[in-house]
Structure formats: structure tokens, C-alpha cells
Amino acid sequence: MKLKIFFLIVLFLAIFGDWIANEKPLYCQYQGKSYFPLFEVPFVKLGWIDWPAAFQNENWGNVPFEKVVKTLVPYSPETIDRNNLGLKSPFAAQNTNGFRNRHWMGTDRIGRDVLAGWIRGFRLALGIGFLSIFIAGLVGIFLGGLAGFYGNDRFNVPVYKAFGLFFWIIGFVYWMYLGLETNGNNLSVLIWLAIWVFIGALIYILPALGKSTSLPIDWIISLIIQAIDAIPALFFLLALLPLIKNPTLFHVIILIAFIRWTGIARLVRAEFLSIRDLEYIQAAKLLGIKNFLICWKHILPNAMGSVWITFAYSFAGAILLEAYLGYLGIGMPAGTISWGSQMQQVRENPSAWWLAVFPGLAIFLILFSLQKMGEKLESKVS
Amino acid sequence: MLQSKARSNGSFYVHPLAAEKVYRAEAVRLNLDRPLFYFAMKPVMFPDTFYKVQYPEAVKVQKKLLLATGDWALVQTYFQTLTAFYEKVAQTENGQVSIFWKQQLQEMANTADLSVVKAACQASDEIREPYIEELRKIEGLLIRLSYQSPSFFSWLPFPRWNGFDNQFHLWFSKIIHGDIGISSRDGRPVLDKLKEAIPWTLWVNGLAILLAYMFAMPVGILMAVLPKSGLLRWINNFLLALYALPAFWVGSMLLFQATLPEYGFSFFSISGWSGLQREGGFLSQPIPFLLHLSLPVFCMSYGLAAYLTSYMQSTFSKVLKEPYMLFAKTKGISRTRLYFKHALPNALLPQIVFVAGIIPALITGSVVIEVIFNIPGMGRLFIDSMLSQDFTTVYSFVLLVSVLTAVGLIVSDILLVVTDPRIRLSRENRNE
Numbered sequence: 136m137k138l139k140i141f142f143l144i145v146l147f148l149a150i151f152g153d154w155i156a157n158e159k160p161l162y163c164q165y166q167g168k169s170y171f172p173l174f175e176v177p178f179v180k181l182g183w184i185d186w187p188a189a190f191q192n193e194n195w196g197n198v199p200f201e202k203v204v205k206t207l208v209p210y211s212p213e214t215i216d217r218n219n220l221g222l223k224s225p226f227a228a229q230n231t232n233g234f235r236n237r238h239w240m241g242t243d244r245i246g247r248d249v250l251a252g253w254i255r256g257f258r259l260a261l262g263i264g265f266l267s268i269f270i271a272g273l274v275g276i277f278l279g280g281l282a283g284f285y286g287n288d289r290f291n292v293p294v295y296k297a298f299g300l301f302f303w304i305i306g307f308v309y310w311m312y313l314g315l316e317t318n319g320n321n322l323s324v325l326i327w328l329a330i331w332v333f334i335g336a337l338i339y340i341l342p343a344l345g346k347s348t349s350l351p352i353d354w355i356i357s358l359i360i361q362a363i364d365a366i367p368a369l370f371f372l373l374a375l376l377p378l379i380k381n382p383t384l385f386h387v388i389i390l391i392a393f394i395r396w397t398g399i400a401r402l403v404r405a406e407f408l409s410i411r412d413l414e415y416i417q418a419a420k421l422l423g424i425k426n427f428l429i430c431w432k433h434i435l436p437n438a439m440g441s442v443w444i445t446f447a448y449s450f451a452g453a454i455l456l457e458a459y460l461g462y463l464g465i466g467m468p469a470g471t472i473s474w475g476s477q478m479q480q481v482r483e484n485p486s487a488w489w490l491a492v493f494p495g496l497a498i499f500l501i502l503f504s505l506q507k508m509g510e511k512l513e514s515k516v517s
Numbered sequence: 518m519l520q521s522k523a524r525s526n527g528s529f530y531v532h533p534l535a536a537e538k539v540y541r542a543e544a545v546r547l548n549l550d551r552p553l554f555y556f557a558m559k560p561v562m563f564p565d566t567f568y569k570v571q572y573p574e575a576v577k578v579q580k581k582l583l584l585a586t587g588d589w590a591l592v593q594t595y596f597q598t599l600t601a602f603y604e605k606v607a608q609t610e611n612g613q614v615s616i617f618w619k620q621q622l623q624e625m626a627n628t629a630d631l632s633v634v635k636a637a638c639q640a641s642d643e644i645r646e647p648y649i650e651e652l653r654k655i656e657g658l659l660i661r662l663s664y665q666s667p668s669f670f671s672w673l674p675f676p677r678w679n680g681f682d683n684q685f686h687l688w689f690s691k692i693i694h695g696d697i698g699i700s701s702r703d704g705r706p707v708l709d710k711l712k713e714a715i716p717w718t719l720w721v722n723g724l725a726i727l728l729a730y731m732f733a734m735p736v737g738i739l740m741a742v743l744p745k746s747g748l749l750r751w752i753n754n755f756l757l758a759l760y761a762l763p764a765f766w767v768g769s770m771l772l773f774q775a776t777l778p779e780y781g782f783s784f785f786s787i788s789g790w791s792g793l794q795r796e797g798g799f800l801s802q803p804i805p806f807l808l809h810l811s812l813p814v815f816c817m818s819y820g821l822a823a824y825l826t827s828y829m830q831s832t833f834s835k836v837l838k839e840p841y842m843l844f845a846k847t848k849g850i851s852r853t854r855l856y857f858k859h860a861l862p863n864a865l866l867p868q869i870v871f872v873a874g875i876i877p878a879l880i881t882g883s884v885v886i887e888v889i890f891n892i893p894g895m896g897r898l899f900i901d902s903m904l905s906q907d908f909t910t911v912y913s914f915v916l917l918v919s920v921l922t923a924v925g926l927i928v929s930d931i932l933l934v935v936t937d938p939r940i941r942l943s944r945e946n947r948n949e
Contacts, residue, residue, distance in 0.1 A: 309558065309674050317584055323669045365919040365926075367877035369884055373903055374915045455763060459885055462765055463900060478769060482889075485773035495766035503761035510757065 138511070141504050148254055149261040156208035156251035158195040164202035165189065173206065196232070209236055210248035212255040212472045220246040222487045241489040243480055247472075253493050256474040260501070263388055264453040268446060270392035275399030276435070276442070282356035282400070283407025284430055290350040292343075297350055299338040306331055356404070360397040368394045368452070369459055376466040383468055391456055395449050402445050406438035440516040447509035451502045458498050474498055532619060533574055533626040534603040540571040548687055552679040555686065562587045562671040574627055581629035587667025595658045599626055602651040614644050625655075631663050697916070702907035710898060710910065711917065717894035720810060721886070722879050725817035726872065732822040737829025738864075741837065742856065759823035765885040768816040772889055813890045817882060821875070828871065833864040866936050873929030877922045 148155070159172040165187060172195075178184045189198045196209070196216075210216065216238070218230040225241040240249035292300070310328040317324050363371070371394050379386050410416065411434065419429050460466045461475015474494035481491040531539060544550040552568045559567070562583060570576050575596070582592045599622065606618045621637045628634060638652055638659075645652055691698065697707050740749060836842065837860060845859050884896030891897070895914065902910035 306674070313560065313584075313672065316580075321584075323667065323672050326669075327672055365877075365922045366915055367881040367918060367922065369881040370899065370915055370918055373899070374911055377903060377906065377908070377911075451761075458763065459765070462885065463888065465900075465903065478766065481769055481773065488770070488773075491766065491770055491773075495763065495770070498763050498766065499758075499761060502763065503758050506757050506761050 138504055138508055141500070142508075145257060145261065145501065148257040150258075152254040152258050155206060156210060156212065156248070156254045157206045158209060158211045158214045160195070160200070160203045160205045160209075162202075162204040163198075163200045165198065165200050167201075196236070205235070208239075208248065208250050208254065210238075210251045212247065212252040213470075214247060214251065216242060216246040216248065218246075220244075222484055222490075224487075225489050240493050241487070243477070243487075243490060244484065249477065249489060249493065252472045252477055253474070253497065255472050256477070256494060256497060259384075259471070259473045260454045260457055260498070263384065263391065263457045264450045267388045267391035267395060267453050268450050270389070271396040271449065272399055272442075272446060274392070275396040276403050278356050278359075278396070279400030279403030280407050280430055280435070282353040283404035284411055284426070284434070285350075285352050286408070286411075287351045287353045288349045290352045291347045292350060294346050294348045296338060296341075296343070297348055303331070303335050303338060307335065353404070356400070360400055363394065363397050368456060372456065372460070373463075373465060381468075382466050384471070387457070387460065387466055391453050394456075395453060398449060399442065399445050403438060403442060406441060407434055410434045410437055440512075444509050444512045444516065447505050447512060451505040451509075454498065454501060454505075532603065532607075533572065533623055534600050535607075537570070537572045537575055537600070541569075544571045549684060551687070552683045553685060554679065554683055555681070556676055556678050558674045558676045560667075560672050561675045562589065562667050563675075564589045565677060578627065578629045582662070584667070585629065586662050586665035587671050588665045591658070591661060591665060595655075595662060596626075598651065598654055598658060602648065602655065605648065605651065609647070611647060614647060617644060618648060631659055635659055692916070697913040698909040700902070700907055700910050702902065702905050702910070707910050707913045711895070711914070714893060714895045714898045717892050718880070718883055718887070718896065721813050721817060721883055721892065721894065722876075724810060724814045725821060725879070728814060728818040729822035729825050730868075732818075733825035733829050737826045738833055738856065738861070740826070740830040741833035753827065756823040756827050760820050760827075762820065764816045764820055764882055765889060767819075768813070768886055768889045771812055771816065813886050813892060816886050816889075817879070820882075821879070825868070825871075829864065829868065832867050833860060836860045836863045839863075866933075869936060870929045870933050873925040873932065876925040877918070880918060880921075 154161075154173060157173055159176070161171065161173050163170050163172060168187075170186070170190075172186075172190065175184050175186070179186055216231075219238060219242045221242075222244055223229050223238060223242045223246075225239060227241075229238055229242075231237050238248050238250065240253060242248060243252075310324065310331050313324050314321075314328055319325070366374075372390055375390055375393075376382055376386070407430075416429060416433060419433055424433075457473065458475040458478075461471070461473040461477075462479050464476070464479055467473065467476065474497055477490050477494045481487055484490070541550065550569065550571070567580075567589075570579055579592055579596065582595070583589055586592060603619070603622050603626075606615045606622065609615065617640070621640075624637045625634045635656070638656055688698075695708070699705070700707050700710060740752065743749060842855070842859060845855055850859070880895070883894065884899060886892070887894045887896035888900055899911065899914050902908075902914070
């Protein structure tokens with residue numbers, strides 16, 4: 136119950152963080168007209184609402200409003216408060232306009248509000264964690280299920296189809312690559328691609344003639360998993376990131392997913408292996424239910440119990456990985472405000488404890504509650 | 518790597534048409550002037566010698582032109598003409614005129630868009646006059662290029678055998694002979710750098726593992742033996758919290774609060790690592806050495822200790838529930854004998870296997886700890902090399918770590934078989 140409330144608060148901060156900490160007021164009256172600047176941004180961009188010139192100004196604190204209702208924290212993470220430059224402690228005297236505008240968690244070196252950045256950190260950590268684990272889950276469940284369900288000896292295909300498929304995939308990658316290189320406007324390449332897709336369809340449709348062979352699909356997938364697991368996660372991430380020219384958050388998410396899917400896949404594979412020979416699955420097979428439906432409707436729901444546990448742990452791992460990256464200052468796009476990047480500033484300014492304590496506390500609380508949740512799920516499953 | 522070399526080669530600016538020469542000389546020095554792999558699959562229109570173009574921008578532009586025209590000889594003639602033009606401009610210092618043409622040539626060399634090139638050729642007759650021959654030639658080539666297009670069948674893939682004189686073969690045969698390359702940052706062999714860094718990482722990790730086990734064994738056993746109570750649940754929660762406490766947070770807070778003289782903890786000094794190393798490390802001055810390592814080792818070990826304690830607790834209490842323990846108890850063996858003779862060996866089994874499995878996680882954790890405490894170990898070497906784009910070191914390092922991990926996994930498998938005679942590695946076993 137406590138855990139649920141905690142996660143709800145975290146989720147709330149992650150989703151509505153920008154409405155809690157923002158320099159734009161919720162409501163204001165300026166030159167006799169009413170505005171809702173925080174909610175009007177998309178409409179202004181579309182040109183449906185016109186803002187007075189004073190609003191185009193960077194600094195919202197200086198606009199002489201007649202009436203104003205500010206957000207809970209009247210700063211955006213990027214807002215630079217020129218009156219409070221250079222690491223103002225939360226307890227020190229701050230040069231702010233009244234109690235309302237105080238920096239409750241202090242400011243950093245260039246005068247940004249730490250509390251606003253801290254709230255933004257929730258969105259970043261949760262977003263990266265959730266998206267990467269979502270992708271990792273999709274890939275992991277698919278490949279792990281494939282390996283577990285078919286094993287080494289149940290994926291039966293005719294020999295010519297196996298070879299055909301192998302060469303067809305190589306060719307398809309080749310034509311797709313050429314298509315991208317020519318921006319898809321070269322007619323010959325497009326014709327070749329169409330021919331290739333047609334050949335693929337032909338291989339698929341042709342009847343199963345001749346001898347059948349079992350593709351060692353479990354062996355192949357296990358080999359891939361072992362190869363990825365052989366390199367520690369952070370090294371893998373740090374070795375792959377420089378290969379990308381201008382890394383964005385999307386790249387970081389994809390890379391974390393690429394590293395994290397193996398754990399999920401291994402678990403799903405083990406679960407599928409133990410479930411696939413149970414009697415009710417055999418009965419389903421005898422009834423002539425298709426393999427995909429057996430996996431989706433009958434095996435996966437039973438396997439998900441322990442998969443949720445790995446999700447919890449992987450989520451914690453992804454958040455920690457994101458914090459590492461921010462702390463080391465590698466891979467994240469320049470100017471990204473995260474807990475890691477806030478803590479990184481402490482390395483240059485040892486006395487600014489508030490830059491370390493609050494972000495670290497957030498990471499700790501989230502990791503702790505995720506572990507706790509994992510533990511609870513574990514006891515529920517067993 | 519090449520880029521930074523070319524940049525440091527005298528001037529900051531190298532004209533794209535002059536860069537090729539610089540790059541090629543550097544590539545010959547670094548053995549990069551050969552194909553990448555034993556074989557390659559490229560469209561028929563690509564020549565065997567495409568890898569010989571070294572300057573990345575030139576590769577991009579020439580590839581695009583080739584894909585648009587399908588005539589490698591023509592593309593090469595075009596680029597040679599441009600280069601010859603540039604060389605003539607560079608030789609005949611013509612004041613404003615040559616500066617103008619240098620700029621135009623830079624534009625021409627960096628684009629595969631023929632209309633842009635054509636526009637760059639346009640200028641008043643006065644400026645065109647000194648180089649009219651080259652310009653006419655280029656314009657002629659442009660017309661020929663714009664009328665060419667690859668035939669339908671020249672898009673087909675064509676596998677080519679590159680022979681053994683390729684980059685991969687060279688790199689791999691060197692690795693096999695123990696030569697993992699030379700750092701492009703300071704020109705020292707990567708092996709030497711790694712040799713210097715490894716002892717530090719081993720010290721930190723080894724001490725952390727030792728400390729964690731010294732804590733986890735007794736506490737874990739005690740927790741398994743004690744009756745279940747509210748206190749035990751609190752201890753469990755505390756251990757979970759300890760495990761969730763990010764080490765780099767604790768590390769950075771400790772570093773700045775516990776090493777400042779104002780707090781009276783200045784003896785936990787964390788500077789002067791290389792001095793310690795030069796003077797012989799642990800053997801010559803063990804106490805300062807261990808004091809130096811105390812904070813990082815603490816940061817590394819507390820999470821591990823917490824994890825191991827609850828692991829030990831669960832395995833030990835599982836063993837206590839086994840029927841043979843009941844049998845031993847009914848025989849009337851003393852408690853200490855029961856726990857240490859019968860339960861402990863069986864509970865230790867998974868622990869032994871666990872050590873080998875956590876090596877990768879430990880090395881990952883030690884990266885951040887080493888960066889925080891400025892320890893010149895493998896983690897910091899990795900980060901430093903990465904930030905200075907010293908990829909020879911980075912990838913040798915990844916290779917080393919992955920080999921270590923694989924060895925650790927194999928060792929844990931072997932340990933499992935050695936310590937537990939019930940386990941047999943057979944084909945049926947692996948399929949289950």
C-alpha cells in the first residue's frame with residue numbers, strides 16, 4: 136500500500152513535473168487581459184493565440200503582471216536566476232523576491248533551481264527506465280519465447296527453405312541498405328527490392344518438399360545472449376556510445392534496451408522450457424491450436440509472474456545506468472538536466488552538499504522501492 | 518583517431534582536397550590502408566580498390582557520386598582533376614583569386630550535388646581566366662557525370678575475396694601474439710597501460726569481496742539460525758536499503774565530507790596514488806596504502822555485503838530444512854557440529870559459484886568508484902581513453918573484460934561440478 140502510494144507520487148511527478156515546476160505562470164493578467172501561459176504554449180506555437188511582446192522575453196520573473204498565479208515552484212529546470220548565481224545553499228540568505236520565490240533546494244553554479252531540475256529528473260529517469268525496459272521486454276519475451284518454445288529440435292523447416300530464408304535475409308538487408316543509401320529514389324534499386332520481396336513470398340508459399348531439418352534456434356539465441364552478457368553493461372554502453380555521432384536520449388534508451396533484453400530473454404526461455412511440455416499444452420496442441428496462440432494465450436500468462444520480477448529489477452538497473460551516464464557526463468546530450476548531471480557538479484564544488492543529497496536520495500528511494508516490489512512479487516509467485 | 522592525427526599535423530585547417538594525402542600517409546603508418554575483412558559484398562559497380570580512399574568526407578562524396586553514375590573511372594578522373602586544380606591553385610599564389618578558388622574547391626569537394634559544383638564554377642571571366650583550362654575540363658566532366666547512370670544489373674551484389682592482407686586479419690593475428698596495439702593517445706603499448714592499471718582494480722575489488730564475505734558469512738548464518746521476529750524483518754529491510762544505496766552517491770558524499778581536514782578525517786587521504794605505486798605499494802608502506810583504499814573499498818563492499826548476507830541467509834535456511842538435517846538432529850549431534858559440519862558446506866556451494874558470476878558487475882561498479890576517488894585503475898583508464906577517443910585502448914579493454922567474464926563463468930561452472938557431485942554436464946542436462 137505504501138509502495139503503491141510512493142509509486143503514484145513518483146509517477147505524478149514524472150508526468151506533471153512541468154506543471155509543478157515552471158517559470159510560466161498558471162494564470163496571469165497583463166494589460167487588462169487574462170492569459171494561461173503554461174497551457175497556451177502549443178497554441179502560441181500554432182499561431183492560434185497571440186502573446187504580448189513582454190511574454191517573448193526570456194525572463195518571466197520580470198514581467199509586470201497585474202494579477203498572477205504561479206506554479207508551485209516558479210522556476211523551470213533551465214531558468215537561470217541571475218540574482219542567485221554560484222551555488223546558493225538552501226539555508227543561506229537568497230536574493231529572491233519574497234518567500235514564495237525561494238530556492239528550496241538551493242541553486243547550482245549558474246543559478247538554476249535545483250528543485251526544478253530534481254523534479255525534471257523524475258521524468259528523465261522514469262522515461263528512460265520505462266521505455267528501455269518496454270523495448271527490452273518486447274525483444275526479450277519474443278526471442279526468449281522463441282528459444283524456449285521451439286528449443287533446438289522443434290523448429291522444423293525444409294532444408295531448402297532454411298537455406299533460402301538465410302540467403303533471403305542477407306539479400307534483404309543488402310537491398311534495404313542500398314535503398315537507404317540512394318534515399319529510395321533510384322528506380323532500379325526499388326525494382327530489385329520488389330523482386331527480392333517477391334522471391335521471399337515465393338519461398339514462403341512453396342510447399343514443404345524434401346527433407347526437413349530442425350533449426351537450432353535455441354542454440355543461436357543463447358549464443359547471442361551469452362555474447363552480449365560477456366561484456367559488463369556499463370562498458371558495453373560506453374563502448375557503443377562513441378560510435379554514434381550525436382547521441383540523443385533515444386539512442387541511450389535503445390542501447391540500454393539492447394543490453395537489458397538478455398536477462399528477460401533468459402528467464403522467459405527457462406519458463407517456456409518448463410511449461411511447454413506440461414499436459415495442458417499438449418492437450419492444446421492435440422486440439423490443433425496454432426503455436427502462436429498456445430504461446431500467447433497459454434504459456435505466456437503463466438510465465439509472466441516471474442517476468443514481472445525481472446522487470447522490476449531491470450527497471451532499477453536501467454535507472455542506475457542512466458544515473459551513471461549523467462554522472463560521468465558521457466552519452467547524454469549536452470544540457471540535459473538529470474540527477475546524474477546534478478550530482479556531477481559536486482565533483483567540482485565539494486561544499487555544495489545539496490547538489491548531491493537530493494538527487495541521490497531520489498535515486499535511492501526509487502531503487503529501494505523497486506527492490507522491495509521485486510521482493511514482494513517474488514514472495515507472491517512462490 | 519585518424520581525424521585527430523590529421524588535425525594535429527601542423528595546422529588546424531586542412532583543405533579537403535589536401536587532406537587525402539595526409540590521411541593516406543597516416544593510414545599507411547597505422548596499417549589501415551587495407552580492406553576491412555576477408556571478403557566484402559558490394560554492388561558490381563564498386564571497384565576492388567574502393568577502400569584506398571581514406572578521407573571520410575571524400576569516401577562519402579565519392580560513394581554518392583558512384584551510386585549516382587555507376588562509373589568509377591569517371592568519378593576518379595573527376596576527383597583527380599579537382600585535386601590537380603587545387604594543387605595548381607596552391608602553387609600559384611594569386612592573392613584574392615586563389616583564395617576564392619580554394620573556397621570554391623572546398624565546396625566542390627564536399628558535395629555530390631552536381632548543380633552545386635556547377636554553380637561553384639561560375640565566376641567572372643577575370644577570375645576564371647588563370648585557371649580556364651581546369652575549369653573547362655571540370656565542366657566537361659560534370660556534363661559527362663550528369664548523363665551517366667548505373668545500369669540495372671550493376672546493382673547486383675558481387676562478393677569479393679580480399680585475401681589475408683586485411684585489417685581484421687592483421688589485428689587478430691596481433692592479438693593472438695599478445696600485441697593488443699599502441700595507444701593513440703600517448704603512443705605507449707596498451708598492454709603496459711593495462712598492466713599498470715590492473716593491480717589497483719584487483720586490490721579494490723579483491724578487498725571489497727573479502728570484506729563483504731567476512732561480513733556476510735557470520736551475519737547471514739546468524740540470521741538464518743535465529744528465530745523469526747520483528748527485529749529480523751527490520752534487519753532484512755535495512756540490508757535491502759543498503760543494497761539499493763547507490764555506491765557512487767555514497768562515494769561522492771564520503772569523498773567530500775570525510776576527507777576534509779575540518780571534519781578530522783584527513784587521514785583518509787585519497788590523493789597521491791601514483792606516488793604510492795612508485796614506492797612499492799602495499800609491501801613498502803601497508804598502512805597508508807590500506808588507508809588510501811579504505812573509502813573506495815567500503816563503497817564497493819557494502820552493497821555486495823548486504824546482498825551476500827541475504828543470499829547466505831536464504832541458502833542456509835534452505836539447507837536447514839533438508840531431511841538430512843533433521844536426521845542429523847535426531848542423531849543428537851551438537852549444534853555447532855550440526856551447523857558447521859553439515860549445513861555450512863552445503864550452503865557454501867552456491868556462494869562459491871556466485872563469486873565468479875559477480876565479476877562483471879563488480880568491474881562495472883568499480884568504474885564509477887575509481888573515477889570518484891581518482892584511482893588510476895582500469896575503470897578510470899577506460900573513461901579517460903574514451904573521453905580522449907583512444908579507441909585502441911577502449912576496445913582492447915572491452916576485449917579483456919569480456920574474456921575475463923567468460924573465464925569467470927567457465928570457472929563457476931567447473932566449481933559447481935567439482936563441489937557438487939550430483940551435477941553432471943551432459944547433453945540432456947543442457948537441454949532442460
